[in-house]
Every structure is written in structure tokens, then in C-alpha cells.
Amino acid sequence: KAGVTQTPRYLIKTRGQQVTLSCSPISGHRSVSWYQQTPGQGLQFLFEYFSETQRNKGNFPGRFSGRQFSNSRSEMNVSTLELGDSALYLCASSSGTEDGYTFGSGTRLTVV
């Protein structure tokens, strides 16, 4: 079966711009979570969506937002980009157990 698909794989944006990243979960998975990976901080939880509702949010500024659609696909938006937002953004979908947490390959965002 298809895994978690994230698009685009790579993205270069300029400071001050906004960006939207997309995640298609594994079919049947209703929970989608987003993580930011940076060399200094490791993987940090951004937010989790379940059935179109945000269930939990990490400690990130309001410039980071997301949403989930009725087909469980999710988007993440970052507005007013800063150089420090350069990172690998990972999406994970879940079948309902912690072991069912499957990650996509990520979107590498570079802010210049």
C-alpha cells in the first residue's frame, strides 16, 4: 500500500514569504502529525490533526498553522518565513496505535 506522501520534496523560499506543504496519509489513517527536524533541535512536534480537528499543538509561534481535509490529507502553512525556519518538515500518519506512526520522507525547506 502507498506510504505517506509529502510534496514538494524540496523548496527554497525568501525571508518574509509564506509556504504551504502538503501531506497525504496512508489510506485509512485519520491522524496526521507534523514535525520539524533541525540539526540542533532534533524532531519537534508541531501539531496533530484527527478528523479535521487539531487535537494538539506544540510550542511553535502562530506563524505555523495547519489544517486537515475530509479525506485526511493535511497541509501545513508557515507565514512570514524566517531564516530559522529552514528545516526538514516531516508528516506522520497513524492507524490508531503508536506503532502505526508512519513518516513521510519530508519536505526540505530552505529560507534564504
Added chain:
Amino acid sequence: DQQVKQNSPSLSVQEGRISILNCDYTNSMFDYFLWYKKYPAEGPTFLISISSIKDKNEDGRFTVFLNKSAKHLSLHIVPSQPGDSAVYFCAATYSGAGSYQLTFGKGTKLSVIP
């Protein structure tokens, strides 16, 4: 405040020997722990997990040990193979979180030398 700590950024092991990766946590509410493996340009892949009601879980060459009193867990890989070279992340969660939120350590880069 880092709730999950992997104090060794890197580890080198000879092929065929045992690799031991360590992880410490501070939040006593964590009751489920996972290890993920990550290759460059790929997302993390689930390896093995353990519930706080157990002190050991084994899956093939991979064994995870949990010492609740010390808030410490370790991943043993025996025997180590060159294909095991990757970054390993320890993660923790608790059943009362109400959602699937994992708290990760910063990772340990394992290099298995042929």
C-alpha cells in the same frame, strides 16, 4: 527543557559486535517508548517499542530495555551490520496525551564499520 535525552551524538561499532544506544527521560508520565531509525533524505522508520509495564522487548536483532526507576532505556543491536548505519531516535509518549504526540531525543548517529 529536554524531556528525552540522547547524550551520545555518535557511536562507532565494528561489524558483528553489539551496538548499545542509550536514552534518558525526565517526564515520569511517559509510559510508551519507541525507537526510530532514519537514513538521510528519508523519514524516520519505526523499529521497536516498549510499554512501561515491561522491562524488555525483543524483535530479531533488536532489543529494547527499560529501567523505569532510572528513567532510562537502551536499544541493543546484535550483531551490528553495516546497513544499520543510520541516525537512531528515541521517542516517548503517554497514554493520557489524548493524541499521538511523540517527544523525540536529538538522535544518535550509529556507524557500523565493516
